[in-house]
Amino acid sequence: MENTLYDILLDVSKSSMIDEGDLQTAGLLILSAATQGLQISRAGIWLLSEDKQAICGKMLIDGDDCKLDTDLCLARKDFPRYFNSLDSERAVVAHDAQHDENTNEFRTSYLIPFGITSMLDAPIRHRGEMLGIICCEHQGEMRTWSNEEIAFASALADTYGRAISAAQRNDYERQLKEINEQLEQKINDRTNVLQDALRNLNHTQAKLIESEKLASLGRLVSGLAHEINTPLGIAVTSSSHCASELKRVQKLYKDEALNEEEFAQFLAGLEDGLGLINTNLTRAATLVQNFKLSGSIHTANEEEQFELRSCIDLTLKSLQPLLKKNHINCVLLPGADITLNSYPGAIAQIVTNLITNSIHHAFHHTADKQIRIELNQTPEQITIQYRDNGCGIADDIRPKIFEPFFTTARRTGGSGLGLSIVYNLLTQKLGGDIVIDADQSQGAGFSIGIPCRA
Structure with a gap:
């Protein structure tokens, strides 16, 4: 018997189902092991409520029948002695369940209707906290649970605690994956926003630089206009003076009043005037050429x-x-x-x-x-x-x-x-x-x- 319980427990412990994170699969494996090892037809997993004021059937094997999330719930106020025994966080070992002080509260409502004579409840612990029990129920003649059977049931309960850890790990991994996906999406969204902002900033910056270039050229044009006005003004004035002198000399010539001295003065004045025109037009042309070169550099x-x-x-x-x-x-x-x-x-x-x-x-x-x-x-x-x-x-x-x-x-x-x-x-x-x-x-x-x- 001992070797059989050990072999069953070893098979359960080595099964990959325990660590896959599927509590239903792991629970069925553990309850099947309990019914096989203890040679009973009825076993269930019961979990305490968060306030520990009730315990409800999570999974139940009854012969060939298997129920998940049963509607069976026991309240502390209805079964105070049983819950007091659970508070000790020790296995509830009831050889004569219908008369045991810890379980006889169920005699009329539960034990007799289901023909249960002996009960063995092993606490399920996870991270040091008791979450519920594996309830092994014997039907027929009353039986005495051996120490090996008590240890076997307790080991199965601990194995279910391991399965809970795997399920929580899977849940954490799922949550972490979802968080990472959400974070990645947020990062992508934020990156897109920043990229759009950067493109807009670069576009604005390019516009500002172009605007500043045009403003600089505008200042150059304004300054150039002022500078060109001076030599062009001198050239225009000199040209007008030369034209006026030409008309005067032409009139003297027609009137046969042009003498050598007047003609010599006219030639000297014309030479000076043309020199001023040439000098100032050259100066203006140089300014325009420099402006053209500077404009080409700026742009x-x-x-x-x-x-x-x-x-x-x-x-x-x-x-x-x-x-x-x-x-x-x-x-x-x-x-x-x-x-x-x-x-x-x-x-x-x-x-x-x-x-x-x-x-x-x-x-x-x-x-x-x-x-x-x-x-x-x-x-x-x-x-x-x-x-x-x-x-x-x-x-x-x-x-x-x-x-x-x-x-x-x-x-x-x-x-x-x-x-x-x-x-x-x-x-x-x-x-x-x-x-x-x-x-x-x-x-x-x-x-x-x-x-x-x-």
Whole structure:
């Protein structure tokens, strides 16, 4: 008998059904083992309610009949002595169930109707807590449960506790999977939102940069118009004077009053006038040519090989009207030619924005306004050192000056985009960086690093 119980218990313990997490399958296996090992036809699994005031049949084998989630429930208030015995969390061993003090409460309502004479209830424990019992019920002649049978029933109950752990593990895994799927979906949704926001931001940024380019060109056009007006005005005046003198000399000639002295004065005046016209028209043509070249640089979006010093010098020439209007002396320090593969339009925009920033913010209390630009080259990088002699950048705003829309000149029309566009062009377009010089006592200074190839 002992070997038989041991073999049955071993088979149950080794079965994969116990750890698959299916409580119905595991329960049927355990109850079948109980009926086989104890040679009974009736066995069930009963689980306590959460408040431990009732115990209900979860599964019942009665001969060839098997019931799941039975409607049998026993309340503590109706069977207090039985529940007191359960509270001890020990096996309820009733050799004579109908007269045992722990089970005789069931005599009329349960034991006699089902012909039960002996009961063996083994507690089911999970993580140290009693959850219910495996109830083994003997029908027929009263029997005495042996220690081996009590141990066997207790071991089956412990095995069911193992099955509960497997079921909980499966449930946790399912919940974790669902949580992971939900989290993954949330991450995907959030990623899509962020990607949309990033696309919108990049689109807006491109629009802002383009708008700033057009604004820069607008300032150049305004300054150029002012500068061209002077030589063209002189040329027009001189041309009118020459035409007037020509008419006067023609009249003298017709009236036969033209003498040698008058004709000599006319030729000398005509020569001076034509010289003024030629000089000023050449000056205007040079301004227009520089503007055309500067405009092509500002609007260039393709990477190309170019000479950096010439690019910056041409940009400064196009900005001369603006610099002259604000009485600023801007100098590109001399040095060797620097050839690189990059984006000349971006560099022209950077220089233009830095100078515009100095004009708007630096020179409110400066008499001799100066800007110095110096170029240096290493095998890996080109450095543009930019410095004005204005008021410098205050410590409290230095961390914010590259933020979009941050400006200290909002009331005077500042957009807060100039230095932000400089930073974005450098870091994203050119692959470089810009650093504020630590010493701002002599004016605002920036060190710009640009790789030799974008």
